[in-house]
Amino acid sequence: MSVAPVPHRRWLIAALASVLALTATGAFAGHAFSADVPRGAKVLGISIGGTAAEAADALRTGLAGKADQLAAPLTVRVGEQTATVQPQDVGLAVDVDATVARAVSRGHNPFATLFGGAEVAPVVSVDEARLAAALAPAAQQSGAAMTLPGVAFDGTTPKPVYPKAGRGLDAAEAADAVRDGWLRRGEVEVPLGEKAPVSSKDDVDRMVAEVATPAVSAPVTVTTPKGAVTVSPKAIAASLVITSDPKGELYSRVDAKRLRKALDKELAKVEVQPKNATIDGSGGAPQVVAASGGTLVDTAKLAGDLLPVLKRGADRAVAAGFKDVKPATTTGDLAELGIKEQVSSFTTYFTGGLSNPRSKNIVQIAKEVDGAIVRPGETFSLNGHTGPRGYAEGYYDAPVIMDGKLVPGVGGGASQFTTTIFNASYYAGMKDVEHKPHSYYFTRYPAVIESTIMYPTLDLRFTNTTPYGVLIDTSHTDSSVTVSMWSTKVYDSISTQYDPKRDIQQPKKVVLEDGPTCIATAGSEGFTQDAWRIFRKDGKEIKREKFTWRYNAEPQFMCEAKKPPLTAKP
Structure with a gap:
């Protein structure tokens, strides 16, 4: 076996280098007289060879043909949770101009052309902030939110809130992962990393000493x-905010x-x-x-x-x-909106007088709504109008329904006003958008056409579908609250017709441990009932709407002292 002498091997290497150099030179020279994008270049299987303008037009046309694929929801795994992202909601798209520029750049690089193939990866754009917002619920469930530092007040005493690291979503990393994985994989995985607040315990102590x-x-x-x-x-203390x-x-x-x-x-x-x-x-x-x-x-x-x-x-x-x-x-404004006559009024009654916490809550929410204007086409939201109803907003603890029984809760009684304004809107002919009756029937309210509320999860909303504005007027006595609506009448009358109750269920007796959170009740029947809202105009019925609700049987809750455990006799 013979071995070529070393000079001969050097000649081979030199010859190969010369060929490559000539090839490269030829490629560059040829490209100087060729189109901007090499022939055969493709993006997602779409041929885009030609001038930059022609490539952009071809790519846009091809992407239009893949509209369903590009608009398909994307599954993103965040830790142990998954989220479904709609591309249009987060600005996820193929950047045509940037992709064509990438193809042009590849055409100017002979080695990329020789060894990289004809397929050009698309340049993907995404709105980083909107993507982070879309993935936030999954990230919160899968990770552990960091504790942000701050200072709270207990009365007038500053209470430090020290920072604590957690695992969470990095918006930039999430955007990179989605850009890279979209159109390539059925599911994109976004990593969670450790996130620590930038302020330290010493910073909090300094804020307490120097500010709070x-x-x-x-x-x-x-x-x-x-x-x-x-x-x-x-x-x-009530108005100073120290947070991060x-x-x-x-x-x-x-x-x-x-x-x-x-x-x-x-x-x-x-x-x-x-x-x-x-x-x-x-x-x-x-x-x-x-x-x-x-x-x-x-x-x-x-x-x-x-x-x-x-x-x-x-x-x-x-x-x-x-x-x-x-x-x-x-x-x-009143004249322009056609507000000139009362179109509905509804009153509900309460006990205990105005010194009762529940009554105070009813009066407070009534005052906040008094004078509100609902313009034609607008939707009124009770939660949106009042905002939170807590101690800071002037509300008190009163009975509310939680987990199927009455317990003390801030804002109790707001549901009575909710029922009152719902009925006023109902008889004014407003379109019902959102309301939810109570789980138990209370005789102080009309069956079916009544409503509870809970900020921010349960709301009362109605839309003014008339061509006139609506003025909401509220008033109260020491035993009642009234909501009247002023506008211009569209209907002669609006009335309610009830079908008989059905599927009646009797209440059960439930014994609860006596204490400050136990509220005894007499119980009530459970039943299903239909209520029909009937609209009349020009002396005849023009339409009717059906409202149906199922009330659970409210147990008869009894508060009794807890019995001591039995002990065995010696």
Whole structure:
């Protein structure tokens, strides 16, 4: 066996290098006179050879033919959970111009052309923020959210909330994984990584010492052209927010809305509230009560000016100005919207007087809704109008239904107002969008056509489908709440016709341990019933709508002291 001498091997290598160099030179020279995108280039099987413009047109046409494939939902695995992502919802798409640019770049690279094949991978775009939002529920279930640092207040005592690392979604990594996996795999896996807040325990302690503690050490005097207002430590604690951004970076601010609520009685000394135009029907013929403007302390500016003062131990004073506020509804608005007569009114009754916590809740929510305007085509949301109904918003603990029995809960009684406004909208001819009757039947409400509410999961919503605006007017006595709706009548009358009850079920007796959370009830029958809303116009029935509900039998709950366990005799 003979072996070629070394010089000969060097000649072979040199010859091969020369061939490759000539090939490359020839490729570059040839490409200088060729199209922008090499012939045979494909993206997702779509031929795109030609000029850049021709390639872009060809790619767009080809993608249009794959519209169903590109719009198909994508399954994304996040840890142990999966999420279904709609491409259009997160901006997931093929970037045509960037893909063509990539194909042009490949054409300029002879080695990519020689060894990379004709297929060009598409450039995929995605909205990182929207994708992260779509994957957030799955990430939260699969990972462990980090504890963001902050400072809470127990009365006027600062309570530190220290940071804690967790496992969560990295928005940039998730976007990269989805870009890479879309159109290539049936399921894309997005990794979860450890996420730690950027602020430390020492940062929280520093915030307590430098901001929270001095903030509530003494009141602050707010001077205005109409007199002084005192911001008590309690009001400061209620409006000072010490929290962190999504990365865990601590910051502090005074919340203007909380500040206004905390200073409600103090501000009343110097402010004039605007008054909306309303209709007063108490005298028989409706009378328009004219609107008037108001003068309010600029609490948005005051909140910003107050923060540096809170850090001081002395000279705790700040000046505040006023701003003119126009009424939300003017006399002209009422005329323009055709609000001229009462189209419905409904009253429900309660016991206990106005000092009862449940009654207070009913009156509070009624006040918040009073004067609301629902324009033609608009949908009114009770939860959306009032927002949360908690202690900070002026609500009290009263009985609510939880897990099938009555227990004390903040805002109890709001369902009575919900039933009242639902019936007022029902008899005004509004379109029912969302309402849910109680699980048990209460005789103080009309069967089937009544509604409960729970912020934020259960809402009451109706749409004004008439060509006129609707003004919601609320009033109360010490034993009743009334909701009236003013507009222009579209129907002669709206009435309710009931079918007989069916599938009647008797209540069972249930013994509960006596205590502050046990509320005894007499129980009630369970049954199913239909109610028909009947619309009449020009003296005849023009349509009817069916409402059906099944009430569970409410057990007869009895509160009894827990019996001591039996002990064996010696």
